[in-house]
Amino acid sequence: MSEVQFACSTEETHQVGKPQAPSFTGPFTTEGGLTAITLSSPSEMDQWIGEWIELAQQTEFCNAFYEPTFFQAAVKNLASQEDWQVVLIKEDAEDKLIGFFPFVRGRGPARLSELSLWKSKLSFLTSPLIRSGSEQQVFKLLLKHLRTMQPRVDLVELPMTLAEGRVHQELHRLIRDNLLTTYHYDHYSRAILTEGHDYDELLTENIGRHHFREYRRQLRRMNNLGQVEFRTNEDPEYGECWADWFLELELKSWKGEGGSALKQDPQQEEFFRELVTSRTRAGGVEMLGMFLDGEPVAMLCTLVSQKGCFEYKIAFDQEYKKYSPGMLVQLHKMQRFLESKRSPWVDSCAVPNHPMINRLWSERRSIEHMVVSLGRPWANIVLGAMPLLRSLKRTFRKPKR
Template sequence: MSHLPPASAFEVNRSHAWPMADTDQPTVRMVRHADLTADDRARWAALSAHAGAANVFAQDWFMDAALRHAADGRDAMLAVVSHHSGTWLGVMPLVTASRFGRWPARIWRGWSTTSQFLGMPLVAAQSADLFWASLLAFLDRQASGEILLHFGAFDADDPISIALLDRCRHEGRAFHIIHRFNRPAYRVGDDAADRSDAKVRSRLRSLLRRIERDHGSVAITIFDPTQPCTPWIDAFLEMEASGWKGRNGSALGSAPETEALFRTIIERGHENGSARLASLSVNGRVIAMSSWFESPSWGHGFKMTFDEEYRAYAPGQLLMREISDRIGRRADMSFDTCVPRDASNSHRLWPNNRRIIDGAVAIGSARQRFHFDMLMKARAGMAAVKACIAKAQK
């Protein structure tokens, strides 16, 4: 398939707003982050306050930092769906790409940074169907060879995700779930929300007694929200850099852009009251640190590190137990750990799951949708062949 158009063609085709036929319907426009006006930013912030509780990673303060500091942030376009009065109904950062996995294909892809654990757009729930109807129609009309919209890290049970799948069914628009997995979570109202693995908790109590016997008293500190957070950030980055991530060059401080992103996100989250910063110390020495975000209805895990000298005592899991207990005392807030279920035994502290999905939605003309169908069939055929080979090798 052909390559992406040059930058000049991209700007001509996509930098303007496209109103739908009925003037009472939303306006859709693509705008670069750098080109947002003060009015745009005010409307973005208003939408975040109204609709951002279930996805902190889509809120304006987080996404602004991500787009500023990520190496590919300048390539993203914000797809803004607005009411005719100018009020934002939803916004989704998008980029174009010339491949879908290993397959050559021109696509739109939801943009996210490496520190972003949900990819859903920021949308007012009551406007979700109107947002998707408007955005998909816009992408159909503006398509210059793109055959699909690739979305990633959506909560399968969130109203925004459900609205997308319902809209596709309503229009007869093809969509495919490409990947799905579960993340450990705590869900308010779930029958299992008051249960966690007793064996893991018993093990952690035993580890706590051992570390206190070997090294002294253990204390867990939640950082004072009225104090500057720079010392906490500095200590976190230093601890992470001293471990295996630092040796492998994958620590946050290993690259200027990832360090700047982390600093900015924690500083902004601390300033607006959503960030929670914690540390676990033994005999006065900090050996584990964690950060997460809280909104009125959802919490989201962010970054954790620990001192590898104390690995045998699982200090990160000891700290996670405290966080789990703290969240469990909040009767009104669900929590997404934002870590894979197989990441460590600490997942057993969380009795529920958050179902995460990646998928693809067909866009464009009948010809482009035919190419979409052929691509999905080719992927399915390749997967079937691989499964047969794997089965034969057992």
């Protein structure tokens, strides 16, 4: 199926009183009752907002970083001059959105044309949104659509995707069935906490009784300094206040000393304020704070959904470092999560081998960074040579002194 330009409005096909489907212009490909559409700007997603929200709730594993509140705030405040190619897959019969792939165009190895799933500086997962059960049909149509794009596309980069579940399985089935060449930049695991554990038993098993008792002693020592309490952002009207508390607290932490605090970058600060405010109103973020005499000493920001959570940001006051306030607020969060049973898992969003969270949480989820060739000979040759080139680079790299 060749790619063409068209303008479409489905107004005539809808009865009076039924919500009107979004109209769109741009390249499209159809097959098997599905249509793939390319949008040239994320702002065009505004007309798809209802379908987008519904799709985000229908995936096998949620990805809060591609949900509307996070994605729109990130694009508004953190995106540079991107060459956007947002690919949507819709089901024609029910006029439903079943796939969301926010690509940006760039250059890959050997200056090959490359589409990459967009990842901001403050995002920790780029798994596309695909309606559960539709993964095989969506990937099949996506491959056909990308192969007909103009200007042509040689490579597709998937920079931080979940390497498990049906999306991963169907992607690799597509790669095998079409003999596509791939190259893995990275494959690692990061800590995850799942429901069904007893809090005391889990901590005793993971860190030992001695360390568990020590953290309880640290909390008692904090209580000797004044009144210690844990609070959450239950009132949706105070999202901005919680954002202010967190930003000021992070500025007092090691991130502030190192120049990497959100408040030290105006764009990141504005993004975080918008994110916390909007998701607090929608119930999509939990701000947990440890307060001493009414002043925050440690805070944890978690992105929340029914299918899973993401521990997004943590901050603590360096003045109280010897009392381990960051660990204490983390332990309180663990206890709340395991006792509430409101979500099946929480992703740490941590780097591999994180010294703190890897001790507390023993379970892992796999993350991969992969590039896929769409089948053109030169792209296959370049990707096929990447392991050798990487090995040569490591062999002749001068050791650090």
